[in-house]
Amino acid sequence: MIAWFTVVQIAVACAAGLLCTVLGLAGRRPSDLSVGTQALVLLLLIVQVVIAIIAPLAGNPPTGDLLEFWVYLVSAVLIPPAAVAWALIERGRWSTVVMGVAAFAIAIMIWRMNVIWTVQVA
Template identity: 70%
Template sequence: MILWFTIVQVVVAVAAGVFAVVAGLMGRRPSDWTVGGMALILLLLIAQVVVAIVAPLTGNAPTGSLLEFWVYLVSAVLLPPASVAWALLERSRWSTVIMGIAALAVAVMVWRMWTIWTVQVA
């Protein structure tokens, strides 16, 4: 993994998550802004999948468990579409909060993936 790209993903996920949680607690229903934030997170995660495939081929191999890393990555990729689907099916303030919580969970998962890739020794 690439440290600066990991930091960008975490910052975007935290910003989108805090925005969605605050918007939901203020009574806002899912909007283009909250769904767009989740779409941006998903786009970055798809780019992370590409990086995770290419990085070992260029000499940046993981030091931790590759299986654990991929389980985190696949789970993180599934969270944004699942939360948006929920938000579009149940258009309430709580679905906006759920999207925010999913974004914050993605931030934690991305940081954990970086730890598995660089710090943890298998």
């Protein structure tokens, strides 16, 4: 993993989580803004998938369990589409909050992926 990209991903996911949670608690239903934040988080996760494929070939192998890392990454990629699908099916204020919670969960998962990649010794 690339350190600066990890920080960017975490910052964007936290900002998306905060925005969606505040919008939802303020009574706003899902909109282009809230769904767009999830799209941005998903785009960054897809870039992370590409980085995770290329990094070991470029001399940046993980120090932790590779299977655990990929399970986290694949799970994180599945969360934004699931949250958006929920929001589009159940168009209430709480579905916007669910998208916020999903973004916060992704931020935590990205941090854990970084720990698996850089800190642990296999």
